[in-house]
């Protein structure tokens with residue numbers, strides 16, 4: 001399903017919305033609202049598009065975008081690898097038997113539990129991000145544990161500051177500047193000094209929701225030069241280069257599209273050129289798209305609780321920032337449409353807002369909706385497959401929506417709706433006081 005399938009034609013009555021072969025009204029009747037729906041074929045075809053665009057590269061799905069067992073199973077079946085960043089994500093991967101050698105562990109602050117989970121499962125590569133971490137991992141790791149080092153390539157990305165991760169002065173990676181205490185040379189020396197660790201490559205990730213291919217190309221050039229620097233300085237030829245993910249998606253019509261074909265071509269040429277220039281063998285390339293695999297495969301359906309008409313019209317729905325905090329976090333903009341068709345009412349701009357106790361709890365600002373929208377109507381928000389379920393919260397003690405996979409008109413619950421019992425389960429009303437003395 002493309003955005004064009006979901007966006008309404010403003011000129012005429014819309015047909016009732018169908019998602020992955022299933023009428024959305026029936027999906028909502030069966031699974032309730034709010035609910036996240038994921039088009040399985042769309043996820044699989046994005047995974048294939050990546051593998052076809054970069055046939056020699058390893059494509060690792062960034063699990064943080066949508067980490068459920070069902071989705072990880074599809075990803076494993078499509079032959080992708082997996083980027084994880086916690087013991088929890090490793091546990092989810094493990095629950096579906098995701099091949100350990102195809103898993104990478106990331107994170108700027110891995111805990112002992114994260115390392116333990118990775119080592120126990122035999123996670124293929126651990127990407128280290130601080131000198132402390134290298135010192136902690138060395139004694140824990142099994143002999144021969146493959147390690148990559150995360151580098152800050154100092155490439156600015158065209159994205160929100162909160163998700164720009166490749167420049168100096170943010171928390172991720174080792175600096176290329178040797179005057180900075182945590183610099184790459186110190187990291188390489190520290191890894192080489194740990195007998196259990198085998199340094200196999202470098203990693204960078206310049207940010208998320210980045211649409212400019214030239215930013216990735218610049219990072220690729222800098223990383224190739226950095227591989228050459230490591231060889232010159234340490235006499236070690238690293239065979240892996242991970243350029244991270246961050247490929248943008250179009251949330252609304254007119255948003256910039258990421259040019260996957262152009263990316264694949266430009267990265268291939270840039271790496272070939274730089275490696276030849278430095279006399280380096282071409283490293284094995286890994287990329288880590290998350291959003292670009294799952295975002296457009298998702299759609300969230302809400303029920304309208306009330307319509308408040310004033311200087312602005314607020315369409316308030318039964319979800320909000322607890323299932324989509326992205327507008328509040330990054331000023332993200334979404335489209336929304338009515339699920340029912342057959343309205344002749346004119347479209348007027350309205351704000352779709354959530355049910356939470358914050359005025360910033362807005363799901364879609366200034367979207368054209370039919371003037372006859374009323375309580376009880378269903379509203380669909382497209383492009384919610386990435387960083388919605390995974391960023392969800394229980395704010396105001398609202399249970400999180402289910403995640404439902406849909407394929408050719410058949411729906412399967414991947415994650416069930418969170419009930420009030422779930423919300424109460426961790427409470428300890430009769431908890432035993434424990435004396436903590438010095």
Ligand SMILES: Cc1ncc(COP(=O)(O)O)c(C=O)c1O
Nearest residue numbers: 062205208245246288289290291
């Ligand atoms: C190390 C790493 N790899 C991959 C990703 C995936 O990013 P995206 O979902 O934007 O492709 C992220 C998140 O930004 C990340 O931190």
Ligand SMILES: N[C@@H](CCCC[NH3+])C(=O)O
Nearest residue numbers: 064163208209326386387
């Ligand atoms: N959570 C962000 C993306 C973060 C990417 C992970 N490093 C978003 O929703 O856009």
